[in-house]
Amino acid sequence: MGSSPVQGHPVTVSLKELEQGSVSFETLTEAFGPSSLGIIVVKDLPARFRDLRATALSNASLVAALPPAELDALSSPASKYLVGWSCGKETLRSGRFDTLKGSYYGAPADHFPDFPQYTAPNLWPSPQLLPTFRGSVEQLCALIIDTAALVARACDRYALANIEGYRSGYLEHVVRTSLTTKARLLHYFPAVEDVVGNRDGGGDDDDSDDDDNDDGDDDGDDDWCATHVDHSCLTGLTSAMFVDEEANPPASLSSSSATASSNIPELPNSPDPKAGLYIRSRTGQVVKVNIPKDCLAFQTGEALELITRGRFRAVPHFVRGVRRARGKIARNTLTNSTHIGASAARAGGEVVCGLCEGGG
Template sequence: MSQSIPQAQPVTVSLQDLFAGSVPFEALTEAFGPSSLGIIVVKDLPPRFKDLRAQVLSNSSYLASLPKDELEKLESPQSKYLVGWSCGKETLRSGHFDTLKGSYYINCAFYQNPVLQNAPADDFPDFPQYTAPNIWPSEAKLPTFRPSVEELCTLIIDTAALVARACDRYALANVEGYKEGYLEHVVKTSLTTKARLLHYFPTEAGSSSTEEKKKKKKGDNDNAGDDDDDDDWCATHVDHGCLTGLTSAMFIDEALHSPTSSPSTTPLAELTASPDPKAGLYIRSRTGHIVKVNIPKDCLAFQTGEALELITHGKFRAVPHFVKGVSVSPSASASTTARIARNTLAVFTQPNLGEEVQRGKTFADFAREVVERTY
């Protein structure tokens, strides 16, 4: 990757402007349109957001540090590992299984009703990716895990609904035959919205995730180590939902602040900035250029997905993106034994399985195609 990566300046709007419905169409076109980055940043979030983000992203490290046998109890093979803990189940662009990060998938049906843990299986008995119930870590081990992630996901979906309302205003004026309020309806009534809590495993000082990936691939295939992929943590892809809510990443030196020796109810100490300026979220622009996007810690970002592109007949475009991992040099940290983990949360707002995203194609049809080619 080039030594100088352009830093993108995404469109930023305030939560108050979204409430008031005063975000101009020009801003939405700049954020989501055919020549856009496909991302918008929302600032001035509720005060509770800061503490929720700190606890939820810390819980990602606490979770990943559980013994292997306990993590295996949190897996859901029946859902193709799209509920609960997942590591080494997803294939990257190279065709190799991704073992450099762990994910915890959560159905957000509780947004509609606190007792719901999955979409109903009545009409889709063969779609356990969404109809299998949530699995939760033991309250004795991680007492804040479930309540904090449910509260943060609810805040993110509430904000996504306001972004969707702004998109609806635009689409009603610019998409022939668009149904008034459709995207907001999809976001607010969905039983299939899915959250993904991510833990990018620590890298050692003096090494990089790219090097570790190559070592792993070298062990699988002597010719595989010749690749020099930029997207070493997450293959370039587009999300298949409508709007993806993203927190900024939390970077933790687990050598200094071990999740195995700290009480899980206490947020872990966060680095003030990434020890590697190149680590983070990258977007491949419409012109093919790669730009890096930084999300402020007190903000949320929302990316466009394929379902939104279909719903708006291409007026808003899905954003190709990838994540680059941390490369830590000894001079980048006060500790030469630094072990830097990266934690983040993504919430994929998605239509209900029976909703049409394209004439004659339901979201279930569309999502099944995506899952089969990815997992």
Template sequence: MGLTDIPIAQAVTVSLKELVDGTVPSTTLTDAFGPSSLGIILVKDLDPRFVTLRAQVLSNASYLASLPEEELESLTSPPSKYLTGWSLGKETLRSGHFDTHKGSYYLNCAFYQDPALQGAPADNFPDLSEYTAPNIWPAEASLPSFRQSVQELCALVIDTAALVARACDRFAEGSVTDYKGGYLERVVRGSLTSKARLLHYFPTGGDGGEGEGGDDDDDDWCATHLDHSCLTGLTSAMFVDEAAHDPRLADKNGVLEELDSSPDPKAGLYIRSRTGEIVKVNIPRDCLAFQTGEALQLITQGQFRAVPHFVKGAREVGEGRRIARNTLAVFTQPNLEEEVQPGITFADFARGVVAKTY
């Protein structure tokens, strides 16, 4: 399957005001999440802080990945299966090889409920340290804006996700038997287990850039998968030429110069639609995207289906260029004790997913 002739799909787009006012038509939600949909919606006209926070946080992804190896090692968490803090080469791709194409910084978002919390309570879940282990933060001297900016951006994404969830609730109440009114919004707003993943796709030819997956697999940068969240919030990707703007030398309080678009037209997010067609979806820089995940599929008895998707980083384009791709995903998820099916908690479900992937 080659990507040369893959069509670019236009995702359903709504404004933040429409979500706040509750005026998104049911037909729009059907187009976004129904049986023939892509399972993704874009939200425009966001909080004015979004553009600035996105630029800083995604710049910080390059700054983080360029830290000395020993400093990155201090930010890893083997007890949490590398699902807190820095992670590189711990996730398996479709082919079974470990993924060295991208580095990740995982962040537990319990602080959304209480700034004093840096992970979900460990009571009754001693084996789920990937959710209960406290966050590991880079030293302020190394990355001065890292913690504050990523926490603020994650909170903004979760606030927006809660409004998307409210619209989903209205849709589900009319189409899912015995659906509990307001369920998804309550899950998103009340979760202590939502998790963020700041991603840095290494430039090809650089450290970590080639990986073991080879160049032949279309999805070798992030194998085709389903998110196991309810709703996944995504920023657009930032593309940076790290040859021209070396993050090791830049002012860590500043923002890296962002390319207007990817120099590799194949780089980006690909979705397998409900009808089985693979399409590429572009997220505008000033918008957030929200995809449906497996937990939501279970909760809604399949009315909302999880989105199979994969990502391609930017291959080398032009001599002397080193193009990195940075993005942020926020996975809004039920609390560990919350049932996603009768008799099956999110903790039960998450254990299986993590065991398969890490």
């Protein structure tokens, strides 16, 4: 990708339009349909969103800077490292372990022992070390789920009118009640100096908890997150926060002396204009998608494609890392994948149930 990236322009709707149920079927088809980018942006969010995003994403850098003993205590081998902190546990296609990013996973339920990767108890950092971590992550995830439910309600209206036998309110019920929803707070570590521009070992993993349908490496551009589609119904995501950890070392903030307002200053934009989220369009064109900082975006996953019998399509996407930038530039983001729980999957049929039980 030597030239400037092609900019994609996702469909944008307001939160009020979703609440009022006034998003047209044409708009939904433009956002999710066969010729779409498979992503919708929601604007005019509650005023608290801006601060929640800033605090939660800042905490991604802070938790990654904790001492090894603290991070070990936040790790969960029983959940296959899909609850709590995970770094260097996932094997890439090359056979090496992914150490270019760290993840903090959270799940809403803990009483299904057969699926510990989704339902093991959450592991939270000590409030003495990171006083704002738990509150900001929980509140931001709740806001994302509430907004996802409104997007799902709009999809339900469309499906009820266009799909024979569709059960009214099915997708919204899944989003609001699933016990296998998974949140992932991601910290992409700054590039090591001698591999900037040649990150050939860090792009074979994905940007959510369960996404594994790799479509290739797009000529090496997907060095922070390989091309994949999500298993989920809808994946909610914030815009990425870029921070300079050389100018603002997170270790100096992740300590008992840190205050509730100790956020790492956010860069106004990515120092590398080519870094960020890319989507492979239905025509095969690769386009870059920018999510405004005051908005949320929702991508379609495989489960939604199955639920809507192909009317809405899962979106292949990847993340390109920062290259040729001064300082130690890290990227933080949060995704929340709304999955189909076992009971809802049974109602959706054998194929959908397979996504629930096989999406590890």
